Amino acid sequence: MIAIGGAGKEMDGMQGTLPWTSDVVVVGAGNAAFCVALAAAEHNASVLVLERAPVEEAGGNSRFTAGAFRCVYDGVEDLKALMPDLTEEEIANTDFGTYSEEMFFDDMGRVTEYRTDPELCELLVKRSKETMRWMRSKGIRFAPIYGRQAFKVDGKFKFWGGLTVEAWGGGPELIAGLTRSAVKNGVKVAYEARVLSLIVDDDGVKGVRVRHNGHTTDVAAKCVVLAAGGFQANTEWRTRYLGPGWDLAKVRGTRFNTGDGIKMALDMGAMPTGNWSGCHAVGWDRNAPEFGDLSIGDNFQKHSYPFGIMLNADGERFVDEGADFRNYTYAKYGRVILGQPGQFAWQVFDKKVLHLLRDEYRIKRVTKVRADTLEELVQKLDDVNPGRALATIKAYNAAVKRDVPFNPNVKDGRATIGLAVAKSNWANTIDEPPFEAYAVTCGVTFTFGGLKIDTDGRVIDLDGRPIPGLFAAGELVGGLFYFNYPGGTGLMAGAVFGKIAGTIAGRRAAQIP
Numbered sequence: 001m002i003a004i005g006g007a008g009k010e011m012d013g014m015q016g017t018l019p020w021t022s023d024v025v026v027v028g029a030g031n032a033a034f035c036v037a038l039a040a041a042e043h044n045a046s047v048l049v050l051e052r053a054p055v056e057e058a059g060g061n062s063r064f065t066a067g068a069f070r071c072v073y074d075g076v077e078d079l080k081a082l083m084p085d086l087t088e089e090e091i092a093n094t095d096f097g098t099y100s101e102e103m104f105f106d107d108m109g110r111v112t113e114y115r116t117d118p119e120l121c122e123l124l125v126k127r128s129k130e131t132m133r134w135m136r137s138k139g140i141r142f143a144p145i146y147g148r149q150a151f152k153v154d155g156k157f158k159f160w161g162g163l164t165v166e167a168w169g170g171g172p173e174l175i176a177g178l179t180r181s182a183v184k185n186g187v188k189v190a191y192e193a194r195v196l197s198l199i200v201d202d203d204g205v206k207g208v209r210v211r212h213n214g215h216t217t218d219v220a221a222k223c224v225v226l227a228a229g230g231f232q233a234n235t236e237w238r239t240r241y242l243g244p245g246w247d248l249a250k251v252r253g254t255r256f257n258t259g260d261g262i263k264m265a266l267d268m269g270a271m272p273t274g275n276w277s278g279c280h281a282v283g284w285d286r287n288a289p290e291f292g293d294l295s296i297g298d299n300f301q302k303h304s305y306p307f308g309i310m311l312n313a314d315g316e317r318f319v320d321e322g323a324d325f326r327n328y329t330y331a332k333y334g335r336v337i338l339g340q341p342g343q344f345a346w347q348v349f350d351k352k353v354l355h356l357l358r359d360e361y362r363i364k365r366v367t368k369v370r371a372d373t374l375e376e377l378v379q380k381l382d383d384v385n386p387g388r389a390l391a392t393i394k395a396y397n398a399a400v401k402r403d404v405p406f407n408p409n410v411k412d413g414r415a416t417i418g419l420a421v422a423k424s425n426w427a428n429t430i431d432e433p434p435f436e437a438y439a440v441t442c443g444v445t446f447t448f449g450g451l452k453i454d455t456d457g458r459v460i461d462l463d464g465r466p467i468p469g470l471f472a473a474g475e476l477v478g479g480l481f482y483f484n485y486p487g488g489t490g491l492m493a494g495a496v497f498g499k500i501a502g503t504i505a506g507r508r509a510a511q512i513p
Ligand SMILES: Cc1cc2nc3c(=O)[nH]c(=O)nc-3n(C[C@H](O)[C@H](O)[C@H](O)COP(=O)(O)OP(=O)(O)OC[C@H]3O[C@@H](n4cnc5c(N)ncnc54)[C@H](O)[C@@H]3O)c2cc1C
Pocket: 027, 028, 029, 030, 031, 032, 033, 050, 051, 052, 053, 058, 059, 060, 061, 062, 063, 064, 065, 066, 067, 068, 069, 070, 193, 194, 195, 196, 227, 228, 229, 230, 252, 253, 254, 256, 257, 258, 260, 261, 292, 297, 298, 445, 446, 473, 474, 475, 476, 487, 488, 489, 490, 491, 492, 494
């Protein structure tokens, strides 16, 4: 049996048959599901986690992440509470800044064009700090994201973009730690246990029908919490809801999030809500496999485009690569790349910024070309019109405002002048060899549409009433994200709403004889 990350025997899951009953059944075994399970267990509920994937692939999208959590902190003391391992030297050498509730609200409002559900958004923001502390109390370790979210200026690291904390060891260790903690707290976990449907009567949800190790069986429950992810791995639903062309996107994460949790709730009258035609999608290696590969994790992403330019098959730029910090543009640019001829683009950089490229540019499985002249480079860009590409780069170089200094830590205003497609910040000329280019296509991360829940995590029906016994948390909840997404909010939302749903479900189960 292959263990997840550093987890041991507990990751083997339950052997033999499933129990015929459990106070709380949780569908899925990602970050949201384990936060549900841990919170429910605090109320002495018996908790059964049912995970569709085999243990080798379990942990959902959460396991694919780098583990970045967007959370409120009012200064270094808040960070020390989360990361007691922070050394005095690190504190002295780092400008962590703050990330206030107001800043988090502003970011959510701005990137979702003020469509985010105000009640859910308020919970997300206001509970983020305490939920992180609670996770820490459950044994989850955190660390500052030095590698990706801070640049060194004058010998001192400076964090930018509101994203400072990640789970130590990234997604694999996050899932391993949550699993360890859940098992220690008496939660039972079964792998290869695909929940097929909800068992309901006139009084609400009474359990689940599940296929476990090839056998279909029923498990009775006082509460069922759906945490089975979005529908991004379902090609047919992607095309149906996101629109034509989305069948051609690659899936960044797990192949198991096919919308099962959403479907089983809709089948019993749950209310769909949110941005059903929207999703989180990024620039992703053009030759990446159809679904995520856990040995690569999130490293097929290519997120340093703010420091270069992107060219499509016609050799044209098509988007403002420097419109904002990458945390506020990356999740919507996948869609823009999908809309280009052939659904791909090349990211182009020169020597001046190569040292700023994120780690993911240095993996072995990367679609990359390198050249010493621009003329040679454009010939190497597969499927691109080389003449147009060269003309575009030259026109771009000529348009750069060279008198504004380049500074990767702030929106530096080093822009282009007079181009049809502007670059608003970090516009360096591309004129110093060696030149490098990386081919990307669209990688879909997760879908935004989902189930309507109330502030207790209860699933709401088509008449606007909570469905007794049914809760939801994580990616399959609709209403939080529209059009775009501030980086690190998926895990935070899963944890906040997972804890809420688990608490209310655990309490409810305790009241039912
Ligand atoms: C490559 C990548 C990098 C990312 N990086 C970050 C990041 O750094 N920070 C961040 O905040 N977000 C990140 N995200 C987004 C983040 O992964 C998700 O928002 C979050 O993990 C969702 O958690 P979840 O628990 O809702 O779903 P998941 O973690 O996907 O868990 C859902 C689980 O449900 C299971 N399941 C599905 N159907 C069934 C069924 N019928 N029965 C039983 N089980 C079922 C699946 O197997 C899966 O294990 C990233 C995503 C990807 C793909």
